[in-house]
Amino acid sequence: MAKKKSPILKIFIIVFIIEAALVFVSSGFNKQLQIGLDDGKFVFRNIQSHYDLQEKITEEFQIDEYYRQTGETPKIYGSNKTYEFFKNVFGNASAIGTFQLLRMLLIVDILLLFIALLIKRKLLKRPSQPQIIFELTYSALEQFVIETLGVERIHFTPYIVTLFLFIWVCNMVGMIPIPGFMEPTRNLNVPLGLGVFAVAIVHITALKVKGVWGHLQNYLNPVKNPLFLLDIIGEFSKVVSISFRLFGNVLGGAIIITVVSSLVSYVVFPVGLNLFFGMFVGTIQAFVFTMLALTYIGVEISE
Amino acid sequence: MELTLAQGIVKAAALLGAGMCMGMGALGPGIGEGFVAGKACEGIARSPENASLITRTMLVGQAVSESTGIYSLVIALLLIFST
Numbered sequence: 118m119a120k121k122k123s124p125i126l127k128i129f130i131i132v133f134i135i136e137a138a139l140v141f142v143s144s145g146f147n148k149q150l151q152i153g154l155d156d157g158k159f160v161f162r163n164i165q166s167h168y169d170l171q172e173k174i175t176e177e178f179q180i181d182e183y184y185r186q187t188g189e190t191p192k193i194y195g196s197n198k199t200y201e202f203f204k205n206v207f208g209n210a211s212a213i214g215t216f217q218l219l220r221m222l223l224i225v226d227i228l229l230l231f232i233a234l235l236i237k238r239k240l241l242k243r244p245s246q247p248q249i250i251f252e253l254t255y256s257a258l259e260q261f262v263i264e265t266l267g268v269e270r271i272h273f274t275p276y277i278v279t280l281f282l283f284i285w286v287c288n289m290v291g292m293i294p295i296p297g298f299m300e301p302t303r304n305l306n307v308p309l310g311l312g313v314f315a316v317a318i319v320h321i322t323a324l325k326v327k328g329v330w331g332h333l334q335n336y337l338n339p340v341k342n343p344l345f346l347l348d349i350i351g352e353f354s355k356v357v358s359i360s361f362r363l364f365g366n367v368l369g370g371a372i373i374i375t376v377v378s379s380l381v382s383y384v385v386f387p388v389g390l391n392l393f394f395g396m397f398v399g400t401i402q403a404f405v406f407t408m409l410a411l412t413y414i415g416v417e418i419s420e
Numbered sequence: 421m422e423l424t425l426a427q428g429i430v431k432a433a434a435l436l437g438a439g440m441c442m443g444m445g446a447l448g449p450g451i452g453e454g455f456v457a458g459k460a461c462e463g464i465a466r467s468p469e470n471a472s473l474i475t476r477t478m479l480v481g482q483a484v485s486e487s488t489g490i491y492s493l494v495i496a497l498l499l500i501f502s503t
Binding site for chain 1: 490494
């Protein structure tokens with residue numbers, strides 16, 4: 118019975134097999150396995166004691182702080198000379214985490230561009246499987262935009278789809294078990310930037326729709342809106358809530374994966390944990406971020 | 421590393437506070453998400469043809485109501501790692 122599998126199921130199975138194999142291979146060794154660069158993520162390091170675990174979480178959580186406290190030259194830069202260069206550029210607030218973050222963002226961007234070019238190269242009338250997946254994603258999000266904003270504002274669809282795909286790929290890329298790979302959304306700067314961007318787009322749209330004074334009198338005119346101070350604070354809390362939700366979910370998932378997989382010494386458990394905290398929570402959070410940005414725009418326009 | 425008595429007390433208080441913060445902060449989202457899931461079950465039982473819409477709305481609502489728990493997680497991590 119050769120039943121035809123769906124492409125998503127195939128991808129799941131391949132990822133599962135690769136991850137399981139890597140976990141089994143790495144759990145056989147007691148020493149620290151080094152593949153490629155020796156930095157950042159520690160999928161393969163065995164932890165001896167409680168203090169090792171705490172040090173490791175500190176390093177995952179705040180890589181700048183870790184290297185500043187221990188006083189060693191970080192290995193991310195390759196050599197001492199590049200480290201001195203970056204220290205000269207960025208000053209005392211060394212940019213170690215920023216460097217890793219930028220590298221991961223570059224990888225995500227290249228991945229997105231590569232996928233887009235690969236799909237775009239052969240667009241068919243009778244679409245192939247990858248094309249169907251992307252068209253389904255696009256048309257589903259387009260349907261949300263139409264439901265929330267109406268047909269006349271369909272030009273928001275590219276922004277919404279880009280937001281969703283970017284955050285989704287950001288959350289997925291941390292599951293690749295290469296040392297040094299982390300989710301870019303685990304650094305607070307990325308969700309905060311996306312949140313500020315989303316709220317800025319909300320206000321620019323409202324200024325266009327309602328006019329300058331028509332929009333600003335909600336925040337400046339005490340006669341029309343007696344609680345205008347609360348509204349001003351509410352705009353800042355929008356940014357904080359939308360960005361901290363994404364950041365906290367991804368970071369919490371990463372720390373839980375680190376702790377639990379060190380408890381079971383990297384046998385089988387990390388696969389399930391990555392399936393839940395990486396795939397499920399990552400997808401849900403990307404969707405929630407997108408939906409909230411869309412809802413903010415819709416609420417601001419409808420009044 | 422060597423800690424003085426005052427530093428030790430501060431560290432212990434921060435760890436205790438982190439534990440309490442996480443425990444209390446997990447109460448609200450736990451109750452809220454369970455409530456949402458129960459209501460979604462009722463809705464699906466009443467109208468099974470809307471199951472996918474209800475499930476989607478439920479997941480989004482749960483993820484939003486989870487955010488207070490996430491804030492307490494961030495506060496707990498700050499307490500643990502920045503003192």
